[in-house]
Amino acid sequence: MIIATILGGCNNHPASPTLLNKVENLMPAQPDSAYALLASIDTDTLNAGSFARWCMLKAELSHRTSHVSVPSIEDMERTLNWYKKQGTEEESLKAEFYLAMAHAHTGENKQAMKIYARIYAVAEEKKDYQLMGYTCSYMADLYFDYEYASKSLEKKTEAAFWFKKANNPRSYVCALRDICMNYAAMDSLSQALSYLQKADSIGKTLNDPNVYSSILNAYGNIYQMDGKYKLAEKYFYQSLETDKNAISNYFALTNLYIETSQVQKAKETLQKIPQSNALNSFSIYDNLYKIAKIEGKFEQALDYLEKYTDLNDSLTIAISESKVFEIENRYKHQKLMTENAELRLKQTGYLLAFAVCLIVVLIVLWIYFGYRKRTEKKLLLQQADLRETRNRLLELSIEMERKNALLKHSEEEEKALERMHEEMETLTVRYRILRKNMLESSPVYKKLHQLAKQKKPQNTQTLISEELWEQIKQQAQKVYPGLRRYVINRCPDLNESEWAYCCLYLFGFDTNDEALLLGINTSSVRTKTLRLRSRLNIDLPAQMSLYEYITMQI
Structure with a gap:
C-alpha cells in the first residue's frame, strides 16, 4: 500500500469531515466497519473536496478488504483533477496511482500500465522507494495477467529490492x-x-x-x-x-x-468448510465431483458436476448483474449532476435542449436495452443448450467406460458402443455449430458483417478500429475459452497483431470480406492465413481448412 500518512493531509476538506475522519481512524484496525460507514455517506450531497477525499478513502480500503472495489475511472479522474488544483503533489500522485488501479479493475491493462510507468518515473526522481516498490508489484500483476511470467518475475524482484531499501x-x-x-x-x-x-x-x-x-x-x-x-x-x-x-x-x-x-x-x-459462501460451495462441489470419480460413483459424480455447473452459471450471472448495476448507478449519478448544473443556469433554452436530449437518450436506451435483453435471452438459451450438450457428452463417456469395463465384447454390445460413438460425434458437431451460432449472433460479428457490406472500392485502410479489435479478441476468447492457451502453446512468441488476426479469422469470414475489413487485397489475406498456419506449426490433414482444424482443437 502507498504510505498511509499521505491521507493525513486530507483532513482540512469541507463537508462531512467528522464521518470521513471516523472512516480514516477505523480503517487500519476495522476495515469492514470503516467501509460500512463510508458506504452510508450520500456522495451526491458532498462538495468537490469531500467527494475527492471519499474516493481516496474507498480506494485505500480496496487494498485492505477483498470485497471493496476501486472507485470508477470517472470518479478517480474527477478526484485526480481536484487534487491537481487543490491538493499537494503527493496527494495528486496517489490519486493518479488509484486511477491506474481503476483502469486495471475494468480490464484496461494497457492504460493502467502507462500510468504505472509514469508514476514509477516520478517516484524514481523523488527517490520514493516505497512507491517504486508498490508500482513494480502492480505492474508485475499486469504482466502475469498477460501471461508474461518472466517479465512479471523481473518486476516482483525489483519490487522486493525497493521494499528492502525503503525498510x-x-x-x-x-x-x-x-x-x-x-x-x-x-x-x-x-x-x-x-x-x-x-x-x-x-x-x-x-x-x-x-x-x-x-x-x-x-x-x-x-x-x-x-x-x-x-x-x-x-x-x-x-x-x-x-x-x-x-x-x-x-x-x-x-x-x-x-x-x-x-x-x-x-x-x-x-466438512470443516462453511458453505454459507457461494464461492466455497462452488469449490466444494468441484472437489466432491473428483472424489466421486475416484470412488467410481459415476452417477454421484454427475450429480455433483451438475450442481457445480449450476452454481458456476449462477455466479457468472450474479457478476454480470453486479456490473450492470454498477453501470446503472454511474449513469444515475452523472444524470443527477447534469440536471443540477442545468438548474443553476436557469436558462429556458438550455432546459429545453436538455429535455429534448434526455428524451432522445431515454428512447435510445429503451431501444438498446430491449435489443440487449433479447440478445441476452438468446445467448442464455444457447448457453443452456451448450450445458445440456456437455452433460450428455459426460453421461455418454461415463456409460462407455462402464460398458467397456463390465460388458463382454458381444456383437450386440459392440453395436451399442457404435451407436454411442455416433451420438457423441453428432453431439460434437452440434456443439461446434452452437459455438459458431453464438459467435455469429454477437454484436461484434454483426458490426463486422455490416462493415464488410460497405464494399468500398480500392480501400487501403482497415475498417476495424482499435476498440473493435479489442471486442473481436474478447468475443473470440468468450466463445472459444481455450483459444489463447492453445495459440500460446503452439507459438509462445506470437505477436499482438498475429494474435488479433487469429481471433478475427475464427469469426469465419471469407477471403473477400476479410480483405475489405483489413483494407488489403485477397492475395494478402491468403498470405496472412498461410503465415498464421506456419507460425502455429499446423500440418493440415487433407480436405480440411485451417478454420476447421483450429475449431476442432479447442
Missing part, C-alpha cells in the same frame, strides 16, 4: 513470497524454495499471522508440487494453526488428499 519488512516478505510462487509457476521449485525460506526467516519476526500463514501455505504448495506430500500436509496444518480463518488451507488439504487418493481425509476436510 518495509512486511511488503518485502510478501514480495519474496510472490517471487517464490512465480518460480513455482515456472516449475523452478528449487529457486522457489530458496526465496520462500528467505521470506520465512524474516516473516517469523513480523508478528503478523496473516502474512506468516500465507508463507506456510506456500511451503505446502511447493512441497505438494514436488511430490513431498507428508511435508505439504504438515505445512498446511501449521498454516491453519497460525490463521484459523484461512479457508484456502482447507481446500489445499482437500486437493492434496485427492491427489494422493486419501478419499476419507478429503471428505472430512471438506
Whole structure:
C-alpha cells in the first residue's frame, strides 16, 4: 500500500469531515466497519473536496478488504483533477496511482500500465522507494495477467529490492513470497524454495499471522508440487494453526488428499468448510465431483458436476448483474449532476435542449436495452443448450467406460458402443455449430458483417478500429475459452497483431470480406492465413481448412 500518512493531509476538506475522519481512524484496525460507514455517506450531497477525499478513502480500503472495489475511472479522474488544483503533489500522485488501479479493475491493462510507468518515473526522481516498490508489484500483476511470467518475475524482484531499501519488512516478505510462487509457476521449485525460506526467516519476526500463514501455505504448495506430500500436509496444518480463518488451507488439504487418493481425509476436510459462501460451495462441489470419480460413483459424480455447473452459471450471472448495476448507478449519478448544473443556469433554452436530449437518450436506451435483453435471452438459451450438450457428452463417456469395463465384447454390445460413438460425434458437431451460432449472433460479428457490406472500392485502410479489435479478441476468447492457451502453446512468441488476426479469422469470414475489413487485397489475406498456419506449426490433414482444424482443437 502507498504510505498511509499521505491521507493525513486530507483532513482540512469541507463537508462531512467528522464521518470521513471516523472512516480514516477505523480503517487500519476495522476495515469492514470503516467501509460500512463510508458506504452510508450520500456522495451526491458532498462538495468537490469531500467527494475527492471519499474516493481516496474507498480506494485505500480496496487494498485492505477483498470485497471493496476501486472507485470508477470517472470518479478517480474527477478526484485526480481536484487534487491537481487543490491538493499537494503527493496527494495528486496517489490519486493518479488509484486511477491506474481503476483502469486495471475494468480490464484496461494497457492504460493502467502507462500510468504505472509514469508514476514509477516520478517516484524514481523523488527517490520514493516505497512507491517504486508498490508500482513494480502492480505492474508485475499486469504482466502475469498477460501471461508474461518472466517479465512479471523481473518486476516482483525489483519490487522486493525497493521494499528492502525503503525498510518495509512486511511488503518485502510478501514480495519474496510472490517471487517464490512465480518460480513455482515456472516449475523452478528449487529457486522457489530458496526465496520462500528467505521470506520465512524474516516473516517469523513480523508478528503478523496473516502474512506468516500465507508463507506456510506456500511451503505446502511447493512441497505438494514436488511430490513431498507428508511435508505439504504438515505445512498446511501449521498454516491453519497460525490463521484459523484461512479457508484456502482447507481446500489445499482437500486437493492434496485427492491427489494422493486419501478419499476419507478429503471428505472430512471438506466438512470443516462453511458453505454459507457461494464461492466455497462452488469449490466444494468441484472437489466432491473428483472424489466421486475416484470412488467410481459415476452417477454421484454427475450429480455433483451438475450442481457445480449450476452454481458456476449462477455466479457468472450474479457478476454480470453486479456490473450492470454498477453501470446503472454511474449513469444515475452523472444524470443527477447534469440536471443540477442545468438548474443553476436557469436558462429556458438550455432546459429545453436538455429535455429534448434526455428524451432522445431515454428512447435510445429503451431501444438498446430491449435489443440487449433479447440478445441476452438468446445467448442464455444457447448457453443452456451448450450445458445440456456437455452433460450428455459426460453421461455418454461415463456409460462407455462402464460398458467397456463390465460388458463382454458381444456383437450386440459392440453395436451399442457404435451407436454411442455416433451420438457423441453428432453431439460434437452440434456443439461446434452452437459455438459458431453464438459467435455469429454477437454484436461484434454483426458490426463486422455490416462493415464488410460497405464494399468500398480500392480501400487501403482497415475498417476495424482499435476498440473493435479489442471486442473481436474478447468475443473470440468468450466463445472459444481455450483459444489463447492453445495459440500460446503452439507459438509462445506470437505477436499482438498475429494474435488479433487469429481471433478475427475464427469469426469465419471469407477471403473477400476479410480483405475489405483489413483494407488489403485477397492475395494478402491468403498470405496472412498461410503465415498464421506456419507460425502455429499446423500440418493440415487433407480436405480440411485451417478454420476447421483450429475449431476442432479447442
